[in-house]
Amino acid sequence: MTIEVERPGLLTTVQDLGRPGRQHLGVPVNGVMDEISHRLANLLVGNDENEATLELTLNGPTLRFTTDAVIAICGADMGGTVGRQPVPWWRPIRVPGGSKIVFGRPAIGCRAYLAIAGGFDLPVVLGSRSTALMGGYGGFHGRALKKGDVLLPRQPDEAHTPRWVRLLVRSHHGIAYPNWSVSRARMPYRVSPQPVRIVPGRHWQHFSVAVRELLTSAPYKVGLDSDRMGYRLAGPVLEARRSHDVLSEGVVMGAMQVPPGGQPIVLMADHQTTGGYPVIAVVAGVDLPVMAQMPPNEIVQFKLITPEEGYAASGQREHQLGMIRQALAAKLM
Amino acid sequence: MPQTDTTAQIFSMGDRALVVEFGRTLNNAFTLRARALCEYLLAHPLPCMTDVVPSYASVTVHFDSIAAVAHFRAVSPLEAMREVLQQAVERAPLAPRRRARTLDIPVCYGGEYGEDLADVAKHCKLTADEVIRLHSSVLYDVSMVGFVPGFGYLGGLDRRLVTPRRDQPRKRVPAGSVGIGGEQTGVYPVETPGGWNLIGRTPRRLVDFERSGSPSEMEAGDHVRFHPIDAAEFVRLSERRQ
Numbered sequence: 001m002t003i004e005v006e007r008p009g010l011l012t013t014v015q016d017l018g019r020p021g022r023q024h025l026g027v028p029v030n031g032v033m034d035e036i037s038h039r040l041a042n043l044l045v046g047n048d049e050n051e052a053t054l055e056l057t058l059n060g061p062t063l064r065f066t067t068d069a070v071i072a073i074c075g076a077d078m079g080g081t082v083g084r085q086p087v088p089w090w091r092p093i094r095v096p097g098g099s100k101i102v103f104g105r106p107a108i109g110c111r112a113y114l115a116i117a118g119g120f121d122l123p124v125v126l127g128s129r130s131t132a133l134m135g136g137y138g139g140f141h142g143r144a145l146k147k148g149d150v151l152l153p154r155q156p157d158e159a160h161t162p163r164w165v166r167l168l169v170r171s172h173h174g175i176a177y178p179n180w181s182v183s184r185a186r187m188p189y190r191v192s193p194q195p196v197r198i199v200p201g202r203h204w205q206h207f208s209v210a211v212r213e214l215l216t217s218a219p220y221k222v223g224l225d226s227d228r229m230g231y232r233l234a235g236p237v238l239e240a241r242r243s244h245d246v247l248s249e250g251v252v253m254g255a256m257q258v259p260p261g262g263q264p265i266v267l268m269a270d271h272q273t274t275g276g277y278p279v280i281a282v283v284a285g286v287d288l289p290v291m292a293q294m295p296p297n298e299i300v301q302f303k304l305i306t307p308e309e310g311y312a313a314s315g316q317r318e319h320q321l322g323m324i325r326q327a328l329a330a331k332l333m
Numbered sequence: 334m335p336q337t338d339t340t341a342q343i344f345s346m347g348d349r350a351l352v353v354e355f356g357r358t359l360n361n362a363f364t365l366r367a368r369a370l371c372e373y374l375l376a377h378p379l380p381c382m383t384d385v386v387p388s389y390a391s392v393t394v395h396f397d398s399i400a401a402v403a404h405f406r407a408v409s410p411l412e413a414m415r416e417v418l419q420q421a422v423e424r425a426p427l428a429p430r431r432r433a434r435t436l437d438i439p440v441c442y443g444g445e446y447g448e449d450l451a452d453v454a455k456h457c458k459l460t461a462d463e464v465i466r467l468h469s470s471v472l473y474d475v476s477m478v479g480f481v482p483g484f485g486y487l488g489g490l491d492r493r494l495v496t497p498r499r500d501q502p503r504k505r506v507p508a509g510s511v512g513i514g515g516e517q518t519g520v521y522p523v524e525t526p527g528g529w530n531l532i533g534r535t536p537r538r539l540v541d542f543e544r545s546g547s548p549s550e551m552e553a554g555d556h557v558r559f560h561p562i563d564a565a566e567f568v569r570l571s572e573r574r575q
Contacts, residue, residue, distance in 0.1 A: 020383040020384050020395070021383065021384060022384075022482075022547075022548075023384040023385075023386045023395070024371055024375065024384070024385055024386050024387060024478075024553075025478055025482060025547045025548065025549050025552065026477075026478035026479040026480065026481065026482050026483065026484055026549060027482045027548065028481075029384070125542050126482075126542060126548060134481055134525055134526075135481040135482060135523050135525065136523060136524065137482075137523075137542045138542075199347050199348050200345075200347075201346060201347055202344050202345070202346040202347075202352055246357075247357065247358075247359070247388065247389045247390050247391070248388050248389060248477065248479075249352060249386070249388040249389070249390075249391045249393055250350070250352070250384075250385075250386025250387075250388060250391075250392070250393025250395070251346070251393070252346055252347055252349050252350045252393075252395060253349075254347060254349075255346065255347065272479055272480055272481075273386055273479045274386065274388055274477065274479045279346060279347075281347070282346060282347025282348065282349075283347075284347070284348055285347075285348055285349050285398055285399075307345070307347070307348035307409065307411045308408055308409050308411075310348045310398075311348065311398060311402055311408075311409070311410060311411075314398065314399055314402070315399070315402055318399055
């Protein structure tokens with residue numbers, strides 16, 4: 001069974017939940033940008049949440065399946081058709097062998113995740129199957145997919161394959177899917193324009209009250225040169241009280257660095273382990289997926305919350321994910 | 334008795350990391366403290382800690398906030414983490430225990446391997462030979478490993494060789510390239526974009542992704558010495574590596 005890349009799309013990479021634990025050796029974490037869509041896609045096909053998925057960006061690929069496969073696609077809706085039939089999102093789908101899925105561009109959002117039952121047969125490099133584009137290791141030969149690439153899925157482990165996936169595998173010809181999906185009401189979050197919640201950063205005090213208020217009141221625009229390493233934002237200048245040079249130190253995903261020009265950069269999944277600019281604020285962990293779904297030219301509005309408010313929101317979302325997990329488990333009976 | 338410590342300060346970096354700061358200037362004493370704490374935390378990991386990153390004068394401790402909520406059963410895992418980190422800072426030794434290694438790195442300077450050697454010489458008002466001599470006569474310190482796996486930021490560059498980064502970074506710097514960027518020097522272990530001035534290239538491999546432990550030949554605290562080789566030696570050593 002293989003998946004052949006007929007058209008790679010803008011940037012299609014293999015990602016899982018990343019490779020934490022080696023940052024002291026200079027190894028970036030990498031991994032998916034929108035963790036929630038990735039985890040949901042894996043849950044729907046009965047995979048472990050850390051199983052590698054394909055991360056699709058802005059313009060999805062065209063993929064040919066040589067044999068039947070059970071997949072799920074979550075995140076920014078890039079349409080997708082098999083023949084003339086639209087592919088449903090947020091639910092497991094049986095794709096018949098010999099068919100191809102042609103993805104398009106999302107009207108809202110930026111990234112989507114395609115999980116396949118069993119995952120991809122790729123080596124684990126430094127603890128992860130994530131692609132490190134800078135450095136060129138991990139994932140599929142350390143790079144984004146190209147036309148002509150052939151991906152090998154792993155055979156799903158029968159004993160651990162959920163019943164709904166086994167039923168799909170046995171179903172008759174054509175594209176098949178259950179009559180349920182993750183309901184809109186149950187969705188842990190929506191891919192839609194919404195404020196991005198931030199918490200004070202390591203150098204919050206290096207900025208005047210007026211500058212801090214500017215950050216949380218003025219709109220910022222996502223720059224065209226934004227990528228998996230960082231989002232460059234354009235908007236009112238954020239001037240530090242003292243120098244914009246600080247000693248380099250370890251930084252987190254979501255850290256909003258302010259270089260001398262005063263135009264902030266939000267560090268994303270492929271960020272380097274250390275940074276040398278003041279960090280005015282940090283995108284709350286709960287809203288990293290929201291930030292990750294911002295396409296270039298989108299207007300972002302930041303909203304200041306306390307870390308505790310962020311933890312409460314994360315907890316709620318994990319609860320929702322837990323409900324989905326339970327609902328799926330119930331379908332095993 | 335734990336050593337009480339009044340100089341270390343703990344800051345939060347958002348909701349998923351804390352930073353222990355030993356100072357705000359480049360000072361070897363701060364760097365040693367940071368390395369010692371990093372070593373201690375790697376040997377005695379805090380609950381929910383996912384990463385610990387030493388730098389010149391601080392240590393950043395990353396944690397899984399969702400796991401921390403469950404683990405500490407506290408309203409604020411940030412405060413709970415701060416408390417256990419404070420205890421670790423008090424217990425950690427003041428100097429790192431790891432024995433530093435010295436890496437000897439052969440470099441073919443100039444020519445096709447170091448396209449910017451002439452520019453660096455011109456900027457520094459030196460001859461190319463003088464640049465090579467100065468660059469290869471220092472025992473450098475690995476201040477930090479970062480940028481990409483295996484890239485060590487080397488401290489100790491001779492003041493006479495300080496050269497600003499190139500205005501236009503290269504899209505592709507070949508693996509093994511030795512560069513000067515401002516007051517720092519280092520070796521690009523893999524092909525990446527880069528803005529440093531390239532003065533030479535080493536055939537020695539500095540990163541190995543197949544290795545199970547550290548992929549990096551050098552770690553913070555190690556020492557590096559460069560020694561000049563000619564093009565024939567470069568080819569010979571490259572072939573031996575295959």
